[in-house]
Each structure stands twice: as structure tokens, then as C-alpha cells.
Amino acid sequence: SDQNGVQYNKTTQNAYNITDDAVLFLKGLMVTRLMPSIYIIIILISLPLNALAFVMFTCRIREKKPAVIYMAHLACVDLLFTLLLPLKIHYHLNASDWVFGEAVCRVLSAAYYCYMYCSILLMMSMSVDKLLAVAFPIASLTWRSTRKATCICALVWLLAVAGTAPLLFIKQTFNIKDVGVTCHDVLYDKRLYVYLFSILSCLYFFLPLVVTLVSYSTMIYALTLKNDNLKTSSSNKRRRAVIMTVAVLMEFVMCFAPTNGILLYHCVRLATGGSSEEGKYYLIAACLGSTSVFLDPLLYYYGSSQCRKQIRSLI
Template identity: 70%
Template sequence: MCTNDTFNISDEAVDFLKGLMVTRIMPSIYIFVILISLPLNGLALVTFTCKIREKTPAVIYMSHLACVDLLFTLLLPLKIHYQLNASDWVFGEAACRLLSATYYCNMYCSILLMMCMSVDRLLAVVFPITSLTWRSAKKATCVCVLVWLLAVAGIAPLLALRQTFSFKNLGVTCFDLLEEDSSVMLYLSVFLIIPCIFFFLPLVVILVSYSTIIYVLCVKHDHSATSPSSSDNRKRAAIMSHQHNILLPKLHC
């Protein structure tokens, strides 16, 4: 319900948005993320861009991943202030849209970049000779540019939504509550179509890629390499692939 652009919501929603989880626990997590992410991603970005001279596809993907995480971290203080202020947004509509767009752009870019890394490793393992012409630094850079463009396209519907609303029993919310009368297709694109493209499709590609890598390293080549050194190399490669697969579900709180 609304009167003169001032909305009313249930007491349960108010209790949640002003509760301990939202106003204390989540900001504490974000502060911890900043303390860890800011120095480590800054160091990683400097290392990948300045210290490592040989720009392999993996280095390029990792540098872009560090960059997108760093940009997201720099905007987290706005989110922390909002929640510590009892879910009362004071920075205006434009800043709210920028924050929510950056939040989701970070997720989209990160997931797509990890998908690209999994495909790159798949090509390196399954087609080590043939893929040398495909896995160039120039092509990896073009792929990263495409990833950024796709992520920006993915947040375009989100930017079309009004995201700040004034509630007389709460304050001004930012992306926590949305209008009921917005376009159905707009909601479908933001909450159904885009997640399928940016989450489930990359998930399938990543699972298939690393499953294939492990299969090739541990099963298919067992009959062709019997020396201890070759076996140890395959096991180490399989362990590295498994460890990267474990790190895939990034926390976005």
C-alpha cells in the first residue's frame, strides 16, 4: 500500500530488515570480506598485470577476475552503511542502482571468467598441441572483453527497475523491496532468464569441463603412461583441477 510515494509494509518485513541478521551479522561479514579481499585482490592484480611478463590465457583471466572482485569490494562500504543504518538508504536512487548493478555484475563476471578458465584448462589438457593456436593472449583478452559486455548486458534490466522506496515505518530501502506493478517480463528477465544464462549454463560447462579433465588425466591415459613420474604428474594435475572445482561456489552475501 502507498500514499504519496510513501509505502507501508508488514511488521514482519520491518522486523527482518531491522533485525540482527541484516543490521549486524551481514555488515560484519562484509567488513571481513573487505579486510581480506582488498589487499589480496590488489596484490593479485598487481602481480598478474605487472610482475608476470608472460601473459598466458590463465594470467589474463585471473587478472580480470581480481579486477572485478576489487571493484566490487570498493563499493561494499555503501552496503555496510545501509545495513548498519537499519536498512535506511541515504545516498539516492542513482547510487542504489549503481550498487545493485555492481553487485550482480561482479557475480556474472566472476562466474563467466571461471567458466572460461575451465574451458581453457580443458583445451590445454585434452588438445595440448591443437589448442596452442586457440589459447593465445590476444584471444583470451577478446574473451574477457566479451565477458564484460555480457555482464553489462545482464544488469541492463536491473537498471530499469526502480530500487529505492520510502516507508514511513522503516525508511528508504535499496533493492530490498520492489514494485508489484513492474513489467512481468522485466521480473522474468531479472530473476529467471538471466540466472539461467549466467548461473546454470556456466555451471554445466564447468562441471563438464573438469569432469572431462579428470577423466582424461586419471582414466583414459592410464594405459599409455606407466612410469611413476608420469603417474604422479597426472595425479597432481587431477588434484589441482579438483581443488579449483571446490573453490567455484563463491560466497556473495
């Protein structure tokens, strides 16, 4: 069974058969025109915004608070992912026929999941950091150091790379009759695929989602309870916290939940011996999920007072 939920049979030593529906989908306008257009829009928006953010967080802002460190890493993740998108655009414009070889396909596939899980883990780290700052403003000063934030970011990169590295050892390209060479759209080792993505979806998506939601809802509750003299400052903080929560929730629900939900469902179906037809929805979800790079600049602006000061100084 392949990623598009169809049975395929080996016809010769190098070619596989897939269903007519799957061929039509991989060669259709959705995959060959609409998806590349979305990826092109992502590049046009993501490159300038995230490059500006990365330069601002690394060069312009001198005082490196934990939030700045997390966001610099998030901008870096977005930039690296954006730089790989031209390969994906070429693949789809070329009617799902991959020309760059097995090694590049493996790197691209691993990089997509690495980007997604790195973003999710960084957003979770930011939410916990913000909760500590609000709930324990004095006590947390020792916990929320620049050094600790840098160590957490290093751990996030390590976890994301370690989690997605197995994709570098799984064959990703297959020669499909009437299509050409597919990249990651057909996966041969069903057992390994089920184990890997079940673990990744649970540990790297659903668990961080719960932690992030609990952190932001507790923070909003704590800000609402605070009744100090600086009521305007407190209400501004609360408003920013609400906007951050909504932006993060949108990113999780719109960008990451469909991909991970479909992945987990697909794994369950494969593990129970069934064949599933949701692969085409997965490809669409993965494409739409890449638009998370649009929402990250919102997180930068509302998540960092230093970022807002820098932007005001530029305007």
C-alpha cells in the first residue's frame, strides 16, 4: 500500500502499478498546478519576512531574552525549509516525476518533517517560557536564562533531527508506471512507516499541543487574576497573550493537526491490515501545513517586546 492509500504491484524489476485514480491525482491540476502555486506564494512571503526576523533577532537585538532566542531559531527553521521548496515545486510542476535522485529525495522528505516538529517543539518551549515569566516573574529569572534557552533550542534540534533521521534510511523513490519516479508519495516498508509516524505524531505533535494549550490558557487566567496598579500594562499583556494563543492555536489546528491526524489515522489503518484512501488528503494537508511560515511572524511580533521596538524604529 502506498502513501496515497492504493495497492501497487511490481510489474517489472523497476516499475510499479498503482490505481488509475492515484495516477490521475498525481498528474492532475491539484498536484501539478495548485500545490506548486501555493509553494511559490510561501517562498515569496516567507523569504523576506523570516530573513528580516532572523537578522533582527541575531544582529539587531542586543539583549538576548529567552523569547528572542526561541524566535531566532524558529525563523532559522522557516528559512531552511523555504530554501528547499524549489525542489518540491519542480517535482509537482514536472507532474510528480522526481529527477534529483534518491539521496536528495530522502533529505527533502526528512527536512519537511524535521521543520514541522522543530517548529512545534519551539512553540511549546516558548509557551512554557511565557507561562513561567507570568506566573513566577521573580523566581523564574534564574530558570529563564539565555544559556538555558540556547540549550533547550539545541535539544529541540537534536530531538527533531533524531526523530526524522530514520527517513534518510528508508527508500523514498519508486518508478511508477504512467507517472514516473515518485518521491515520498509511495513508501514500501509499511511496518517501519507505521512505527515511525505513530511515535512522531504522538510525541512530537499531540503531546506538545496539550502542553502548549495548558501553558497559554493558564497564562491568560493568571493575567486576568492579576490586579496590580499597572492595569493598562496588564491588559496589554493579556491582549498580547490572547493574540499569541490564537495565532499558536491556528498554527497547530490549521497547519499541523490535519497532517498529523491523517498520518496517525493512516498508520492505524495500515497496522490493522486495512488500506486507506486518505493519501491524497495528506498531500494537500502537507502543502497547506507549510503555510505556517505566514503565522510565525505574528508570533515574533506579539511574542517579543524587543521585536516590536525594532519594527517601530524602522517605521
